[in-house]
Amino acid sequence: MAAANEHITADAIEATEFMDLSRKYRVTGVPKTIVNETIEILGGLPEKMFVRQALGLPEEASS
């Protein structure tokens, strides 16, 4: 996503190495995704579902 749009930055973080950050975002399972400090996605999702949730798009946007 980051490579496709200059407004997007993507960090892959090793949760056990950065425990303070993991605690901050209450990472109790992985993968866990945080977008702009507000959107939380727990677990792996199919591509379209993940992108839709990450960008805060409504469900009907995909239909």
Add this chain to the structure above:
Amino acid sequence: MGLLSPQDEATLKQHLSGLVHPVQLVLFTQTFGGSDSGDVAKKILLEIASLNEKITVVNKNFVLDSDDKAKYNVTMAPAIVVLSDGVDTRMRMYGAPTGYEFVGLVEAIIVAGTGTIDLDPETMTWIQAVDTPTHIQVFSTPT
């Protein structure tokens, strides 16, 4: 002895064979007060770079190279910033790239080195419509 088995190296070399652009992996590590994962990250990156001449590793000191740290907005170490022909791809990896992180790193290198993003066309239109700063953080573990 390397971290990758000869069989893994051969498979990885094949995956990286399609690179057309130079890829720079900028590695920020902390000599004092840092964890051992910086050394692990360095070893992994050098092994990957040895498999394709288009890949180079650029070592930076997290404490001393403050200009580069600010330039790439790196906030923790170890950190890997992936550049495509010197241009920031905005993809970062924090921690040693082992386990799932290793797969993510290889995919990031392929995107940076081929310019090809393997996503559904409809998904791409959603992503390309983003016009405000969007910071995605994905937490994972080595296993």
